[in-house]
Structure formats: C-alpha cells, structure tokens
Amino acid sequence: STCHALLNQLNSFGSEQIRNVATIGGNIIHGSSISSLNPILQACNAKLKLIKHGTNEQCEIALRNFFLRNNNVDKERDEILLSVYIPFTEKYEYLQSYKQSRRRKFDSPIVSCGFQVKLEQIQFQIDGFVPEFKWKIQSVCLSFGGIASSIVMMNKTQDYLKDKPWCKQTMKDALKYLLDELTLNESTPGGQAEYRRTLVASFFFKFYLYVKEQLQKTYPDTVVDEISSNELSAIKTYVRDLSRGEQEFQSKPISNKIVGSSSIHNSAYLHATGEAKYTCDIPTPSDGLYSALVLSTRPYARIVSIDKTKAEEVPGFKAFISHLDVPGCRMTGDVVNDEEVFPSSIVYCVGTVIGLVVADNEMDAQHASKLIDIKYECLKPLIVTIDQAIKQQSYLGPELSLKFGNLEQGFQESEHTLTGEFYIGGKEHFYLETNCCLAIPHEHGELELHVSTQNATGVQEKVAAALGIPSNKIVVHVKRIGGGFGGKDSIRHIRLCIAISIAALKLKRPVRLTLDRNVDMLISGQSHPFKSLYKVGFTSSGLLKALDIVLYSNGGWSQDCSVPIMERALLHCDNVYNFKNLKCYGRVCKTNIQSMTAFRGFGIPQANLICEIVVEHVSSYLKVEPIELRQINLYQENDSTHFNQILINWHVPKMWNELIKSSEYYQRLEEVKRFNRENHYRKRGIAMNPTKLGLGFTRKHMYQAAALIHIYRDGTVLLTHGGTLHFDNWIFNFDYIRNEFHNSLAEIVLLDFYRILTKSLLSIRLDPFA
Ligand SMILES: Cc1cc2nc3c(=O)[nH]c(=O)nc-3n(C[C@H](O)[C@H](O)[C@H](O)COP(=O)(O)OP(=O)(O)OC[C@H]3O[C@@H](n4cnc5c(N)ncnc54)[C@H](O)[C@@H]3O)c2cc1C
Structure with missing residues (x-):
C-alpha cells in the first residue's frame, strides 16, 4: 500500500527530466506547500534521520513533526538529511495518495494529499444470527498540500474519526469537520479556494471508496456499505492510451504541382538535433x-x-x-x-x-x-477588468459594428429567444x-x-x-x-x-x-480576453433566425493591434452558421494591464468559440444533439455572410457529412452515452466543431510583398526575400518552387506568396542543376 501510494505520486511528479535530477531529500527539505511527496510521507509516518552540520550528532524526527505551520521548515535547523525511513503498512492498514494539477504531468499539484487509516475488526452478534464483523478506525492521518502555507494534517477531523465505524455515515459527518477545519479563503495564495475545497472533499470521498473496495475484496464477509459499480468510476486510475495518428500521402502527386506532394521541413533535422542557430546563439561582438x-x-x-x-x-x-x-x-x-x-x-x-x-x-x-x-x-481610477472598463466607459479605438438582414423581424419569426454571457481569458504565447x-x-x-x-x-x-x-x-x-x-x-x-x-x-x-x-x-502581452453578451432567436426545430451579439475585449493600456483583432472577431462571430439576421458590435476596453497583442488566430478563435457557445446554448435548451443543430444551420452554397460575402465553392457541408461518417461520430456518441450511464463520477464527452477562417488581413497595405532576385553569370540564382520562418514552412515553399518550375524565373516572380517582407537578408539559392 505504501509503495503503491508513493508510486502514484511519483508517476505524475513533474516530468521525466525533473524526476531524473530531483531527490526525495530535496523535495522534503524544500518543504513546498504543494509538495507531492510530503503528504504521503506524513501519512505513512516516515521518519527522518538528520545529522548536525560539521558534527556526528544525529537525531531522528517524524516527518509529521518536521514542518512548522507558518514557516515551512524550521530554518534554524543546521542539519543535513541523512536518510528517510518509510514504514510498510500493517495488516488492516490502508494508504493512498491523490494529486490534482492543471496538467496530468509536468506540473506541481493544486492540491495533493496522503491518507492513512488503520482499522480494527469488531465482532458483534445478534442472538440467533451468524456473527458479523464491522470495522472500527484505530488510527487515521489526513495530510494535505496546497491548502495552507505548508503541508498540514487535519488534526480535528482525525480526532473525530478515531474509534468511529468505517461507514458512509461516519464519512459524511467527518466531511463537515474536514471542511470546517480548512482555512482556505479567497486570499489564499494561488486562489481557487472553492475549487481546492471541492478537491479536498472529493479526495477524502475517493479514499473512503478505495478502502471500502479493498475491504470488500479482501474480507468479503465483513460489513461495509455496498459499493455499486457506478460508484467505482470515482476510484479507477486514469490510463491514457498512447496517442496515435495517421496521415495519408499520395505516393505520387497528381501532377508535379505543389499541392498534394509532401516534403520534410527545411529545418526539421536542425531543430531535432539542436544544430539550428537561434538569435540568442549569435555571439556578441568583442566590444x-x-x-x-x-x-x-x-x-x-x-x-x-x-x-x-x-x-x-x-x-x-x-x-x-x-x-x-x-x-x-x-x-x-x-x-x-x-x-x-x-x-x-x-x-x-x-x-x-x-x-x-x-x-x-x-x-x-x-x-x-x-x-x-x-x-x-x-x-x-485603476481599471483592470472588462467590466470595470465598461463601467468607466474606458475604451480604445472606435465603436465597430456590422448589420445584416432585419434583426427585429428575425426575432419576431423566432419561436424562442435566449440571452447569455460568456467570458474567455487571455493566453500566453x-x-x-x-x-x-x-x-x-x-x-x-x-x-x-x-x-x-x-x-x-x-x-x-x-x-x-x-x-x-x-x-x-x-x-x-x-x-x-x-x-x-x-x-x-x-x-x-x-x-x-x-x-x-x-x-x-x-x-x-x-x-x-x-x-x-x-x-x-x-x-509581451497575451491574446485578448473577450466578454460577449448575446441574444439569439430560433425556431422549435432549431433553425437559427437572429443573433444580436456584443463583444468586448480587454485591450490593455494601449491600442497595439486590438482594433484589427476586434474587426476579425466581428467578421467571424457567425462561424459557419447562417443566422440570417445578425447584428454584431465590438468595443476594445482600455485597462491598466499590459497591452494585449497579436496571437495566432487574431481574434478568430475567440469569436468562433463564442458562436459555438451560442449554438450549444440553443441545443441544450431544445434538448437536441449539438451536432444536429450545427448541421441544419450550416451556410449553403451561394448564401451570404453577414459581411456580404457570397459563399462560392463552399465545401463545408460536404466535408461535414464526410467527417461524420469517417469519424464514426454517431457510434462514438452512443459509446460515450453508455459510459456515462454506467459511471457516476467519471464522465466523457464528444464534440465536432466546424470552423471557417477568413484569409488575409483587414488592412490592404499588408498585402505587399517584395523579393530581390540575382542571376549570376554561372547560371545560379540568389533569391533575397523578407519572409520569416513562422507559421508556415516558408523556406520549404521555396524548395517546392525550385522543383516545380525548374528555375523558370518568370513563373517564380508571378507566384503569389504569403507575405514577403523587405530588408531581411535571408537568401535562398536556386541551383539550376538541382
Ligand atoms: C516543471 C516542474 C514541475 C514540478 N512538479 C512537481 C510535482 O509534481 N511535485 C512536487 O512535489 N514538486 C514538483 N516540482 C518541484 C521539484 O520537483 C522540487 O523542487 C524538487 O523535488 C527539489 O529536489 P532537488 O533534489 O532538486 O532539491 P534542491 O533544489 O537541490 O534542494 C531543495 C532545498 O533542500 C535543501 N536540501 C537538499 N538536499 C538536502 C539534504 N539532504 N539535507 C538538507 N537539505 C537539503 C537544499 O539546500 C535546498 O535548500 C516541480 C518543479 C518543476 C520545475
């Protein structure tokens, strides 16, 4: 039990690199309040052997007494940790550990815990019946990380539990003590007080189920509350199968053209081997x-x-x-x-x-x-949030809006309307x-x-x-x-x-x-946080009729590129759906945080997400599968978007239907539903989201490109351009061009490349004999 509980933590401890260099001693002495190991080491009653620095004086101390509540480790101790004694569990003793972090691996816990309980069998007999055995708690330790400034044991709850029977009622009563004993509040470092309280309660409940399951397996004749298969989902260990993917290549491109052929990224080997030179690798001149x-x-x-x-x-x-x-x-x-x-x-x-x-x-x-x-x-006034900015009318740039159709009429034709609000935070690049x-x-x-x-x-x-x-x-x-x-x-x-x-x-x-x-x-700023307020009108069969949507973004203290980003968001708030009548309004809020800036998608991911939230809202109201609602509202060929673009060669409906089939969506949906019926505490979900992405910029001057082509007397060509190697495989495109056109310069310069900038000295050599 001890080894399992320790392994449980070690498997999700940091990452391989961290586990390769971190020591158990370092983790203990570091005394972090969110340590993965200290709670379980406290729970199993590990003992530390310490030696006084510069002497032979040794002492032993239980880890349970090692941490001081408001001063992680007693810094006065001039000692070195020599060894850690980790006892095995005894008969009727159970140990378990849990951790919740933002990511399953590569992350410290938000809350970690170690639980120990030692039970005692009590025989009781009612006249005329076969004797039965019950379980009484002999000793218990509940140790938590992430809920105070150091690792803490819940002494009051432990005292309450002692000598009580191991049953559901005891757990329910103990939970009240446990939550009372928690000192978490909104000012707790790291925040998320409510979430942490929920984690504490659910870990405690998991432990109860875990011990119950163990008892049921090992001592089936003893009395514990029945554990249903539905409940078991709470204690199953999550195992993620190895991710796999497939990509199909045509063995030979349809023609000798760029589309349909495949090639390795120009820098792939350099990146993978560490040979690639970055700006930081450029040596500083001697002066x-x-x-x-x-x-x-x-x-x-x-x-x-x-x-x-x-x-x-x-x-x-x-x-x-x-x-x-x-x-x-x-x-x-x-x-x-x-x-x-x-x-x-x-x-x-x-x-x-x-x-x-x-x-x-x-x-x-x-x-x-x-x-x-x-x-x-x-x-x-100090303004930080979108709501504060709205209150103070603190904005950057102009009001932006688009109108399509007749909104009033759209709502009149709607059998239902819903209103809602949605917030998305920023993301770091x-x-x-x-x-x-x-x-x-x-x-x-x-x-x-x-x-x-x-x-x-x-x-x-x-x-x-x-x-x-x-x-x-x-x-x-x-x-x-x-x-x-x-x-x-x-x-x-x-x-x-x-x-x-x-x-x-x-x-x-x-x-x-x-x-x-x-x-x-x-x-460096982040992607823009967005807040949206919406009103949507629709029929009982789920046909969307009208959308009135307001978008606010948090632009930070200066404009940067917040206005074009808001423009792009407004141009994408329909995602791929024909709302028929649509009004959208956008405003960038000026606040006292770092200016928000360009980020992949440039406002489109936020707008798409908001639109999908609207669709989900309608489908949950009508109690229809979101996928069906999406399908009946997709734009069709020759429909107009709310910015008056007629959709020609619009392949989304065809692709949508093909993907539903090839992904076996409906079979998977049935499997998810079955899983959810059978598991009370663990749930699965499945979704399929379409999206369209507008190409280009909202500023025409950004469509310029330039390149300088030198043709040397030996017949070689040097192409100097200003493209930078970022989202797309830029250099690799040039390789294609070389292969494609066999150095026919006339065709090279006619090609419409993605954004070529001037003045960079990145050069591509085109070898005529390649
Ligand atoms: C990305 C990331 C993820 C992480 N995830 C987790 C996680 O999931 N769980 C978790 O608990 N931690 C996590 N950590 C924290 C990290 O694992 C610990 O900081 C690490 O275990 C410390 O061990 P160390 O051997 O490097 O100690 P050191 O950093 O070398 O030492 C820590 C302190 O202890 C003292 N010390 C070390 N050994 C002794 C000794 N024998 N006697 C006396 N004093 C000593 C040192 O002087 C120092 O003050 C994570 C860290 C990173 C960067």
Missing part, C-alpha cells in the same frame, strides 16, 4: 554590451523621480537609457502611435518599460536595473526562445539588427522613426524566430529593438538584450 529592462512596478502612476545613483555603483554599469535619450519620434505604436518609447511621466501598467540599463555583462546589467530607484505617485535582439552600430550611423522577430519591416520602420534616421540605414536580420505565435509581431516586441538601438547608437557599441522568461511574460 559588445548587455542590457536589462527597468520596469514599472505600479499599474497606473506618475513617475515622481528616477534615481540611478546606486545602479551607477555596480562595477560594469555603462548607462541608463530613458525618455531623455530618444533622438527621434518619442511616440510609437502598432496601428496608431499611442505609446511613448519610454514614459516621460505616466506609467499605465505593471511592466511598462521605463528604461534600459546597459553594462559590461548580463549579470551586472540585471543587478543594476534593479537598483534604479523610482518613486511613484499612484493614480486613479509561450514561444521557446524569449525575445532577443542584438544591435550593432556601423559607419555613417548605420545600424545592423539581429532579431527574433515576426515583423522585420515593422522593426526597421519603428526603429528608424524613434532614432530619427532613414529606414535604409537599418538592416534587420532574422535567422530564426524561435517561436512567435504573434508574440513577436507587434509593437510590444518592437519596443525592445527600439530600446537597444537607442543604446547602441548612443554608446557607439553593440548592445544585446535577451529577456528572462518571467520578464518576457510580463511585458
């Missing part, structure tokens, strides 16, 4: 300097003073760059210039880049950046390489930038404006992005290039900036 950002620690405040005296005392300190050093335009931005390059007076969110410290090495730069002493005067750039000044005030960017043109243009120099003095190199997903596209990321470019030109030396992950996450 290069390093920089670190100085960030606002207040969400909305006036800067009263900036004192750099202490930073200047750091040995490698070279300079503090601030708004006073911006030689060109002091305003910048993505769609509109609504951000100061460095704030001269007001900061609008925690993580506003106030300045840059430059030093001889990275450690000194980071150390000195923390010594810049900034005094603030906090301002009001989490690219593998954090933002990184190197600025190298050259003769005549020229600047060479190596950047992990998705937007080489934007970097060139905005840096030139802030420096007050022409664009042609700046060359941007993008070797590899290191992951972007929109996080290295907008002004959020370009601001960093501006900052180091100012420093490099001022100091006349190369300067580099590589962000730590926490800083990157603080300053």
Whole structure:
C-alpha cells in the first residue's frame, strides 16, 4: 500500500527530466506547500534521520513533526538529511495518495494529499444470527498540500474519526469537520479556494471508496456499505492510451504541382538535433554590451523621480537609457502611435518599460536595473477588468459594428429567444526562445539588427522613426524566430529593438538584450480576453433566425493591434452558421494591464468559440444533439455572410457529412452515452466543431510583398526575400518552387506568396542543376 501510494505520486511528479535530477531529500527539505511527496510521507509516518552540520550528532524526527505551520521548515535547523525511513503498512492498514494539477504531468499539484487509516475488526452478534464483523478506525492521518502555507494534517477531523465505524455515515459527518477545519479563503495564495475545497472533499470521498473496495475484496464477509459499480468510476486510475495518428500521402502527386506532394521541413533535422542557430546563439561582438529592462512596478502612476545613483555603483554599469535619450519620434505604436518609447511621466501598467540599463555583462546589467530607484505617485481610477472598463466607459479605438438582414423581424419569426454571457481569458504565447535582439552600430550611423522577430519591416520602420534616421540605414536580420505565435509581431516586441538601438547608437557599441522568461511574460502581452453578451432567436426545430451579439475585449493600456483583432472577431462571430439576421458590435476596453497583442488566430478563435457557445446554448435548451443543430444551420452554397460575402465553392457541408461518417461520430456518441450511464463520477464527452477562417488581413497595405532576385553569370540564382520562418514552412515553399518550375524565373516572380517582407537578408539559392 505504501509503495503503491508513493508510486502514484511519483508517476505524475513533474516530468521525466525533473524526476531524473530531483531527490526525495530535496523535495522534503524544500518543504513546498504543494509538495507531492510530503503528504504521503506524513501519512505513512516516515521518519527522518538528520545529522548536525560539521558534527556526528544525529537525531531522528517524524516527518509529521518536521514542518512548522507558518514557516515551512524550521530554518534554524543546521542539519543535513541523512536518510528517510518509510514504514510498510500493517495488516488492516490502508494508504493512498491523490494529486490534482492543471496538467496530468509536468506540473506541481493544486492540491495533493496522503491518507492513512488503520482499522480494527469488531465482532458483534445478534442472538440467533451468524456473527458479523464491522470495522472500527484505530488510527487515521489526513495530510494535505496546497491548502495552507505548508503541508498540514487535519488534526480535528482525525480526532473525530478515531474509534468511529468505517461507514458512509461516519464519512459524511467527518466531511463537515474536514471542511470546517480548512482555512482556505479567497486570499489564499494561488486562489481557487472553492475549487481546492471541492478537491479536498472529493479526495477524502475517493479514499473512503478505495478502502471500502479493498475491504470488500479482501474480507468479503465483513460489513461495509455496498459499493455499486457506478460508484467505482470515482476510484479507477486514469490510463491514457498512447496517442496515435495517421496521415495519408499520395505516393505520387497528381501532377508535379505543389499541392498534394509532401516534403520534410527545411529545418526539421536542425531543430531535432539542436544544430539550428537561434538569435540568442549569435555571439556578441568583442566590444559588445548587455542590457536589462527597468520596469514599472505600479499599474497606473506618475513617475515622481528616477534615481540611478546606486545602479551607477555596480562595477560594469555603462548607462541608463530613458525618455531623455530618444533622438527621434518619442511616440510609437502598432496601428496608431499611442505609446511613448519610454514614459516621460505616466506609467499605465505593471511592466511598462521605463528604461534600459546597459553594462559590461548580463549579470551586472540585471543587478543594476534593479537598483534604479523610482518613486511613484499612484493614480486613479485603476481599471483592470472588462467590466470595470465598461463601467468607466474606458475604451480604445472606435465603436465597430456590422448589420445584416432585419434583426427585429428575425426575432419576431423566432419561436424562442435566449440571452447569455460568456467570458474567455487571455493566453500566453509561450514561444521557446524569449525575445532577443542584438544591435550593432556601423559607419555613417548605420545600424545592423539581429532579431527574433515576426515583423522585420515593422522593426526597421519603428526603429528608424524613434532614432530619427532613414529606414535604409537599418538592416534587420532574422535567422530564426524561435517561436512567435504573434508574440513577436507587434509593437510590444518592437519596443525592445527600439530600446537597444537607442543604446547602441548612443554608446557607439553593440548592445544585446535577451529577456528572462518571467520578464518576457510580463511585458509581451497575451491574446485578448473577450466578454460577449448575446441574444439569439430560433425556431422549435432549431433553425437559427437572429443573433444580436456584443463583444468586448480587454485591450490593455494601449491600442497595439486590438482594433484589427476586434474587426476579425466581428467578421467571424457567425462561424459557419447562417443566422440570417445578425447584428454584431465590438468595443476594445482600455485597462491598466499590459497591452494585449497579436496571437495566432487574431481574434478568430475567440469569436468562433463564442458562436459555438451560442449554438450549444440553443441545443441544450431544445434538448437536441449539438451536432444536429450545427448541421441544419450550416451556410449553403451561394448564401451570404453577414459581411456580404457570397459563399462560392463552399465545401463545408460536404466535408461535414464526410467527417461524420469517417469519424464514426454517431457510434462514438452512443459509446460515450453508455459510459456515462454506467459511471457516476467519471464522465466523457464528444464534440465536432466546424470552423471557417477568413484569409488575409483587414488592412490592404499588408498585402505587399517584395523579393530581390540575382542571376549570376554561372547560371545560379540568389533569391533575397523578407519572409520569416513562422507559421508556415516558408523556406520549404521555396524548395517546392525550385522543383516545380525548374528555375523558370518568370513563373517564380508571378507566384503569389504569403507575405514577403523587405530588408531581411535571408537568401535562398536556386541551383539550376538541382
Ligand atoms: C516543471 C516542474 C514541475 C514540478 N512538479 C512537481 C510535482 O509534481 N511535485 C512536487 O512535489 N514538486 C514538483 N516540482 C518541484 C521539484 O520537483 C522540487 O523542487 C524538487 O523535488 C527539489 O529536489 P532537488 O533534489 O532538486 O532539491 P534542491 O533544489 O537541490 O534542494 C531543495 C532545498 O533542500 C535543501 N536540501 C537538499 N538536499 C538536502 C539534504 N539532504 N539535507 C538538507 N537539505 C537539503 C537544499 O539546500 C535546498 O535548500 C516541480 C518543479 C518543476 C520545475
């Protein structure tokens, strides 16, 4: 039982890499309040053998007495953990552990627990009947992580349970004690107080079922409440089969054309072997300097003073760059210039880049950046959420709306209407390489930038404006992005290039900036959180008739690209359904959080999700399968979208029907229903969601592309373009082109590529003899 319970935790402990280096001793002494191991080690009554540092003095202490409630581990102990004694369970003793984290693996627990109970058999006899055996609790330990500042045992509940019979009624009564004893409230670190309480209760219930099942198996003649097969689903261990997938390739493309053929990603082997060179791998020139950002620690405040005296005392300190050093335009931005390059007076969110410290090495730069002493005067009103912004009428950009059909009439024709509200949070880009750039000044005030960017043109243009120099003095190199997903596209990321470019030109030396992950996450923005309010009209047979939808997004403190993102959301709030009459309205909220920015999908995932929520709402109201409702409302060929696009060559209905068949959807649905009938505590679900994705940008100027083609005297071709390797396999497209057209240049330049940007020096060699 002890080994099983320990294994249970170890199997889901961190990840393989972490398990390979972490030690049990380190985990115990670290004393984390969300440790996976300490609760179960407490429950089994593990003993620690400690040795006093520098002596031979040894002592033994039970882990149950090792943690101090408000001070994880007794830091005064000048001792080293020598060994851990883990006792086996005895007869009638049961041990189990549970953990809930956001991900099944790779994550610390939200709540972890270790439970132990030792039972005693009691014989009782009623005259004339065969003697029966019951179970009494002899000792019990309930240890939890994730519910206080350290691992805690529930002493009051344990006291209550002692000598009680092991039965459902005892558990119900004990649960009240347990929840009373929990000190969790809304201010608990990590939040989610209600969720954690629910986890505590459900783990306790699982343990009760687990012990009951064990008793029933081992001692079938003893009395415990009957356990139904329905209940057993609560204690079954989740086993996920190995994921598998298949992709079918045509052995030979239909023609020699691009579509239908397959090829390995140009960088696949480099990525997989670690050979690929990223921006961070580019060596700093010998006279290069390093920089670190100085960030606002207040969400909305006036800067009263900036004192750099202490930073200047750091040995490698070279300079503090601030708004006073911006030689060109002091305003910048993505769609509109609504951000100061460095704030001269007001900061609008925690993580506003106030300045840059430059030093001889990275450690000194980071150390000195923390010594810049900034005094603030906090301002009001502080607006953080969408609701607060609506209340304060705090918005960015214009009101946006679209109308199609006659909404009033649509609702009149509807037999039912429903209203609802839905909220989606933001998402972090989490690219593998954090933002990184190197600025190298050259003769005549020229600047060479190596950047992990998705937007080489934007970097060139905005840096030139802030420096007050022409664009042609700046060359941007993008070797590899290191992951972007929109996080290295907008002004959020370009601001960093501006900052180091100012420093490099001022100091006349190369300067580099590589962000730590926490800083990157603080300053780079996320996808937009959205809130939607909707009213939908429909018939009893599920035909959608009218949709009135309002979208609010949390744009943060400046516009960035929030307005185009809202436009894209409004253009996709119909997903693939013909609502016939539709009105949508969108507003970007201005708040005191970091500006939200481009993110894969650019507003479409939020809008699609909201639309699907509306459809789910209608289907649950009408008690019909969502898939059926989806099917009868799909746009058909020649229908018009709410933005007046006639759908020609509209294949969604055909694909939808084919996929229902090929995925055996209805058979699977029946299996899910059967599983759910048979399992009370564990449920399964199945869904099929269609989607359409509008191609292109809502700004025509973004459709430009340029490339420079050199034809050399030996017949080889060098193609210089500004494409950056991000969502699609860009370089690989060029390989195709080479194969496809056998270097027929006329055809190459006629091809309509996805967005080609200027000034990147990425070159593709086209070999005529390949
Ligand atoms: C992605 C991720 C996921 C994680 N998931 C989990 C999880 O699921 N569950 C969980 O519990 N934790 C998790 N962790 C935390 C991590 O596993 C622990 O921090 C780790 O177990 C610590 O062990 P270590 O050997 O590295 O200790 P160290 O970090 O080396 O040491 C921790 C502390 O203990 C002291 N120490 C170490 N050994 C001794 C000794 N013999 N005597 C005296 N003092 C000592 C050290 O001086 C230090 O102060 C996760 C961490 C990461 C990064």
